[in-house]
Amino acid sequence: MIRLAVRTMILLAAIVVLNFLIPRLLPGDPLDALAAGEHESGLAPLSAAARENLRQFYGLDRDLVGQFTHYLSSLARGDLGWSFAKRQPVRDLLAARLPWTLGLVGAAALSAALLGTALGLAAAWWGGRVDHALVSLASSIEAIPDFLIGIGFLLVFAVGLRWFPLSGGRTAFEAGAPAAIDTLWHLTLPYLALTLSSFAIFLLLTRHSTAETTRAPFVAVARAKGLRPRTVALRHVLPNALPPIANLLALRLGAVLSGAIVIERVYGVPGLGLLAFEAIRERDYPVLQSVFLLTGAAVVLATAAVDAILRAVRPYDAR
Amino acid sequence: MHSLRPALLAVLVTLTACQTPAAPPAPPSATAAVSQPRPVATAVQAERVRLAWADAGVLTPFRVSTAGPGGATLISLVYDTLTWKDETGIIPWLATRWTIGPDATTYTFSIAPNVVWHDGRPLTAADVAFTFDTYRQTPYRWMTTEMVARAEATSPSEVTIILKRPFAAFLEDIAGVAPIIPKHVWESVTDPRTYDGPNATIGSGPFVLAEYRPTEGSYRLTANRRYFRGEVVVGEFQSLNIPTDTRLAALQQGRIDLINSADASIVDILRGDARLAIYESDPLSIVRLAVNTERAPLNRREVRQAIMYAIDRATIAEVVTKGAPVVGSAGVIPPSSPWYNPEVRHYPYDPEAARALLRGEQLTIELLADPSYREPELMAPMLQAVGITLVIKRADSATRTALLREGNFQLAEVQHIGVGGDPDFLRRWYAGEEANDFAQGSIFTNAEFDQLAREAAATVDVQQRRAIVNRIQALLAEELPTIVLYHRRFYWAYDRTVFAPVTTWGGLMNGIPFPHNKLAFLRRG
Numbered sequence: 001m002i003r004l005a006v007r008t009m010i011l012l013a014a015i016v017v018l019n020f021l022i023p024r025l026l027p028g029d030p031l032d033a034l035a036a037g038e039h040e041s042g043l044a045p046l047s048a049a050a051r052e053n054l055r056q057f058y059g060l061d062r063d064l065v066g067q068f069t070h071y072l073s074s075l076a077r078g079d080l081g082w083s084f085a086k087r088q089p090v091r092d093l094l095a096a097r098l099p100w101t102l103g104l105v106g107a108a109a110l111s112a113a114l115l116g117t118a119l120g121l122a123a124a125w126w127g128g129r130v131d132h133a134l135v136s137l138a139s140s141i142e143a144i145p146d147f148l149i150g151i152g153f154l155l156v157f158a159v160g161l162r163w164f165p166l167s168g169g170r171t172a173f174e175a176g177a178p179a180a181i182d183t184l185w186h187l188t189l190p191y192l193a194l195t196l197s198s199f200a201i202f203l204l205l206t207r208h209s210t211a212e213t214t215r216a217p218f219v220a221v222a223r224a225k226g227l228r229p230r231t232v233a234l235r236h237v238l239p240n241a242l243p244p245i246a247n248l249l250a251l252r253l254g255a256v257l258s259g260a261i262v263i264e265r266v267y268g269v270p271g272l273g274l275l276a277f278e279a280i281r282e283r284d285y286p287v288l289q290s291v292f293l294l295t296g297a298a299v300v301l302a303t304a305a306v307d308a309i310l311r312a313v314r315p316y317d318a319r
Numbered sequence: 320m321h322s323l324r325p326a327l328l329a330v331l332v333t334l335t336a337c338q339t340p341a342a343p344p345a346p347p348s349a350t351a352a353v354s355q356p357r358p359v360a361t362a363v364q365a366e367r368v369r370l371a372w373a374d375a376g377v378l379t380p381f382r383v384s385t386a387g388p389g390g391a392t393l394i395s396l397v398y399d400t401l402t403w404k405d406e407t408g409i410i411p412w413l414a415t416r417w418t419i420g421p422d423a424t425t426y427t428f429s430i431a432p433n434v435v436w437h438d439g440r441p442l443t444a445a446d447v448a449f450t451f452d453t454y455r456q457t458p459y460r461w462m463t464t465e466m467v468a469r470a471e472a473t474s475p476s477e478v479t480i481i482l483k484r485p486f487a488a489f490l491e492d493i494a495g496v497a498p499i500i501p502k503h504v505w506e507s508v509t510d511p512r513t514y515d516g517p518n519a520t521i522g523s524g525p526f527v528l529a530e531y532r533p534t535e536g537s538y539r540l541t542a543n544r545r546y547f548r549g550e551v552v553v554g555e556f557q558s559l560n561i562p563t564d565t566r567l568a569a570l571q572q573g574r575i576d577l578i579n580s581a582d583a584s585i586v587d588i589l590r591g592d593a594r595l596a597i598y599e600s601d602p603l604s605i606v607r608l609a610v611n612t613e614r615a616p617l618n619r620r621e622v623r624q625a626i627m628y629a630i631d632r633a634t635i636a637e638v639v640t641k642g643a644p645v646v647g648s649a650g651v652i653p654p655s656s657p658w659y660n661p662e663v664r665h666y667p668y669d670p671e672a673a674r675a676l677l678r679g680e681q682l683t684i685e686l687l688a689d690p691s692y693r694e695p696e697l698m699a700p701m702l703q704a705v706g707i708t709l710v711i712k713r714a715d716s717a718t719r720t721a722l723l724r725e726g727n728f729q730l731a732e733v734q735h736i737g738v739g740g741d742p743d744f745l746r747r748w749y750a751g752e753e754a755n756d757f758a759q760g761s762i763f764t765n766a767e768f769d770q771l772a773r774e775a776a777a778t779v780d781v782q783q784r785r786a787i788v789n790r791i792q793a794l795l796a797e798e799l800p801t802i803v804l805y806h807r808r809f810y811w812a813y814d815r816t817v818f819a820p821v822t823t824w825g826g827l828m829n830g831i832p833f834p835h836n837k838l839a840f841l842r843r844g
Contacts, residue, residue: 028717034386035720048752049465050458057512082513086374087382088533096534159568166565166574172537173530173557268562270534282386283717 081286108194116202254299374536398498536560583642603739609760647803650792740830746772763800
């Protein structure tokens, strides 16, 4: 357990360093992005003096070591910095975006895991036509890029049938349905698109892991002892097939914090994925650092937690 | 305002640098379904108007986004400027009249009486002086005010602004762009760049910022019922952050009232919808190649001219915009600008002329472009036909700007607005006074141009200045430090029951081809 804790700490330190370096390795700096503009090339006649003023304000006039020590000392104080592009404290930006991402991507990841695992078990257990049909279905869906699923849903259900809104997380400035219902209505399509685009991997992994476990000698022994099929499945097969699925789920849940860049962008959901996408385009170092830090830390901690749980539950394997 | 206007326009004609307020010619219609811009639009009374745009940041002059013209335009609805522009030219706004000192560095403005801030406090000359002093310390990002040496309120209704040097574009580019901010709010603020107090967005404009949702990038502006320039006939103006791909569907479904597109096919798509209309902006957007005139072979004028002859610019414009092409003026300033010189050298599509200039030479030239631009692929075979192999290098906007800033390019395609207003932008590009991406790619050393550009900036007499600007355009057309492919319109689709577009002389403020000039929401006399 100590080794696990040390390893986790080292990984977190590495994430902090990489998060600082990677955005700065991108060509162009935040002021280039500001000058480049968005919808049109930036019209703002940003003068050389104004550029220098901004460079100082954002601390870009310091050398790399100076910027890094400033980043570390700010981080130690819990100060995530000031967004170059949004001109807001990064902490506020993250706090406002996090609920959207946790709600949408978290719910979709859990749904995909449950659905995929259940169907994977069914495929492995029943085999034959059921297995064939489910594996074909999963492979087909897995082959479709998530933006296509998103756009397809959008075209059919929002543009064509008009059952759902076209974009956003809630209706802007209009009194109507209660806020919670309005938000659910807005998030239904992105939720379905995300769930559909990510359940297949759980199905395939569960099916593979379960099928392998089913062929293991201890399962044959359990059957030979005359145990009921259901008991064999739930007591012997599932617990032993679970580790890879739990690890995948941990990775997925950890990555939830990075949002779902494509789906959030297609549907204009103001989550962390959309924020990260915009921050890359805008070379918004403080935002990129913070989103990556949050995501990286979440993945490391989630996998460490799963590791710890599995060691506790199955100490023999851990050795 | 109505009674004041003829007299004030007379003052303008005699005293200002940027007048000759001839209405720009109405752009030709692409189709019969396109509504013609009217000389003076009558504002439509409506409960609300909803614009589809993107997040433009916090609406203070110090925090608003300058990545695109959306922020400055929203700012113009909440704040006011000393001058403004209507369909015909520069008009008085916060300033009812002004005089220019004999050396053209002293501008004295009389401030309109009875103007109040959104919080009810009176707006006086002290606010104006405070604004320009503040911008010297903390610039308004959309427009530099660096040429302002100081500003003094000589009485509650009179302010004198003293420039470091004569600047003919002052009335349009500074007085007509810089938002005036309330002294009583900002004088106690330590750092305006981070100030977030509840009174941070108090302006004097026709709309009050009622709500900004930063997470969603949505704004709700409500009518300022005490507005000094007339009744605001629209109850609310909303700017909603809607992905570009779904804007048209949102308009058709009635979820939005005003959208824009650079693609003319929107005209056909919306044909037959009685509720919706299309407004074609003047072609004040430009698609051009920045040329690094210091790197071979583009340091040779005949190579630049050969490229101009070799490209069928009309076809490219037609294919990309799907509308009637407006071939680029070699003098850069678009034909719909009041400053356009039609007498500059023209370059018809003429591959033979290009071959003659190149004399059989085979060249390879690298072109830097955004991944989304379609022009490079269309240009490549045309240039290949005259012996120029085009190597297309794609990069995102920040990378491209960095390469331009470093001069690490040969040709770079840029698309932008800002060429419809005062022509001083040409001087700023090539004098290195601007840091935006297209200005970064302006590499051109020419003593005659520098001299003319400086003269134009300092000449306030309109006729004299026009003559100089004409010579600048002729010189640019001959030398081609930039190759203008075409001028581009924006197609604004809108719900005619709630909105009527306004065509602003030379574009809104410093050349923004947007139809929601604040005049579009005011009952005019």
